[in-house]
Amino acid sequence: MCLGIPAKVIEIKEDNTGKVDYLGTKIKVNFSLIDDIKVGDYVILHAGFAISKLDEKEVEETLSLLKDFIENK
Amino acid sequence: MIVESFRNKEFIEAILKKIQEKIKKIGFSPKIMEVCGTHTMTIHKFGLRKLLKDSGIEMLSGPGCPVCVTPNEIVEASIDLLSNHRNLILATFGDMTRVPTKKGSLLTSIPAEGSFKKIVYSPEECLNIAKENRDKEVVFLGAGFETTIPSIAFTIIRAFKEKIYNFSLLSALWLIPPPLQAIVKSEEININGFLYPGHVSTIIGKKPYEFIANEYKIPGTITGFEPVDILLGINDILDQILESNPLVTIQYKRAVRPEGNPKAMNMIYEVFEKKDANWRGLGLIPQSGLKLKEELSQFDAERKFNLKIKSQSKDLRGCRCGDVLKGKISPPECPSFGKTCSPESPRGPCMVSFEGACLAYYKYGY
Numbered sequence: 068m069c070l071g072i073p074a075k076v077i078e079i080k081e082d083n084t085g086k087v088d089y090l091g092t093k094i095k096v097n098f099s100l101i102d103d104i105k106v107g108d109y110v111i112l113h114a115g116f117a118i119s120k121l122d123e124k125e126v127e128e129t130l131s132l133l134k135d136f137i138e139n140k
Numbered sequence: 141m142i143v144e145s146f147r148n149k150e151f152i153e154a155i156l157k158k159i160q161e162k163i164k165k166i167g168f169s170p171k172i173m174e175v176c177g178t179h180t181m182t183i184h185k186f187g188l189r190k191l192l193k194d195s196g197i198e199m200l201s202g203p204g205c206p207v208c209v210t211p212n213e214i215v216e217a218s219i220d221l222l223s224n225h226r227n228l229i230l231a232t233f234g235d236m237t238r239v240p241t242k243k244g245s246l247l248t249s250i251p252a253e254g255s256f257k258k259i260v261y262s263p264e265e266c267l268n269i270a271k272e273n274r275d276k277e278v279v280f281l282g283a284g285f286e287t288t289i290p291s292i293a294f295t296i297i298r299a300f301k302e303k304i305y306n307f308s309l310l311s312a313l314w315l316i317p318p319p320l321q322a323i324v325k326s327e328e329i330n331i332n333g334f335l336y337p338g339h340v341s342t343i344i345g346k347k348p349y350e351f352i353a354n355e356y357k358i359p360g361t362i363t364g365f366e367p368v369d370i371l372l373g374i375n376d377i378l379d380q381i382l383e384s385n386p387l388v389t390i391q392y393k394r395a396v397r398p399e400g401n402p403k404a405m406n407m408i409y410e411v412f413e414k415k416d417a418n419w420r421g422l423g424l425i426p427q428s429g430l431k432l433k434e435e436l437s438q439f440d441a442e443r444k445f446n447l448k449i450k451s452q453s454k455d456l457r458g459c460r461c462g463d464v465l466k467g468k469i470s471p472p473e474c475p476s477f478g479k480t481c482s483p484e485s486p487r488g489p490c491m492v493s494f495e496g497a498c499l500a501y502y503k504y505g506y
Contacts, residue, residue: 068177068178068181068494068495069176069178069287069337069338069339069365069495071178071182071338071364071365071366071369072142072143073142073395097262097264097291097294099294100290100291100294100401100403100404100407101401101403102403109142111339111342111395113287113288113291113339114233114261114262114263114284114287114288114291115261115262115263115264115265115291116262116264116290116291116294118287118290118339118342118343118401118404119339119342119395119396119397119401121142121394121395122393122394122395123394125393125394126142126394128393129372129393129394130145133145133148133151133154133155133368136151136154136155136158137150137151137154
């Protein structure tokens with residue numbers, strides 16, 4: 068099952084594990100599959116691992132595209 | 141906040157209107173396959189299948205549920221292991237324990253003396269179980285696509301480095317592009333577009349799908365799991381149909397990079413190599429599964445326990461999961477659907493898994 072809702076990174080330890088906040092629940096996660104991660108980033112989770120970092124700039128771009136759609140309805 | 145925006149009613153209405161305008165211009169009802177089981181769930185949960193059907197689009201569910209595509213002989217091998225081997229812990233993801241076979245399911249099987257089954261959330265959990273139970277063998281029945289495979293590869297590397305030799309893997313690991321090729325090649329159904337899986341693509345990127353646009357001229361886009369994502373993806377496919385310009389685009393840019401996740405890909409092929417594999421419904425597909433490399437074969441449960449997983453086991457009578465996975469029939473067209481097959485008493489994995497098309501149809505209607 069894919070988890071479409073991103074989780075917020077709240078703790079990163081030296082061994083590349085840490086914790087995320089997923090819809091208010093704190094979950095232990097392994098960050099070994101991705102690079103350049105920092106507290107406050109949003110990540111996509113799968114089977115106990117973070118598999119991708121969310122690009123917040125792209126979120127904004129999609130949202131502005133959607134707003135265009137509504138205005139040109 | 142992100143989630144709310146991607147479920148926003150106004151956005152959904154605006155995209156749907158655009159889709160309806162484009163369908164009029166196209167002049168036929170396109171068939172679009174959602175490859176991923178979680179897409180299937182989103183499409184049902186938010187009532188999109190009916191909205192789209194009324195707009196002139198037929199959505200077909202694809203082979204994107206790992207529990208569903210795993211043929212019964214692998215599940216039966218895990219049942220035999222659990223029932224016949226003393227002091228063995230069979231660990232797997234929750235859905236796998238309920239898949240019905242001619243030998244029953246893992247859930248209903250009686251373990252041998254000192255053995256038991258364990259549901260895990262992450263493959264890495266198995267290593268702690270193995271360390272805490274040095275007198276037992278821990279076998280992980282791992283079912284998954286490219287999304288899950290890196291976490292299993294990481295676990296194998298850790299087991300090797302930490303010398304956790306009482307851990308092994310029973311592989312039910314599948315690659316997504318080969319069955320898509322099998323589906324378009326078979327010409328059993330005419331597909332006009334693909335919604336490619338979002339999270340498999342975070343790992344493999346867009347390149348592995350490009351043969352579908354280039355050789356088979358079928359449009360497609362990688363999309364996410366919110367209703368707005370699905371509709372934006374379909375809107376993108378309709379643009380490609382209108383412009384007669386089949387491509388692989390990325391709608392789910394917030395999570396997917398064109399190159400995927402090279403670190404995870406390297407980890408996969410550090411541990412595994414491709415093999416020909418049997419899929420439920422689709423049969424033998426060349427180079428579509430993964431096995432551990434020779435130098436890591438000590439972690440291969442098939443070798444360790446001399447399992448003979450060969451011929452394809454029969455599905456339970458009346459189960460047409462195989463045809464559902466190919467998009468050949470929709471779940472309600474199966475005579476067993478809702479009658480002799482339900483989530484309480486499933487006849488096949490498509491009614492068991494949370495990514496199964498039959499469960500989606502049963503749970504949310506159609």
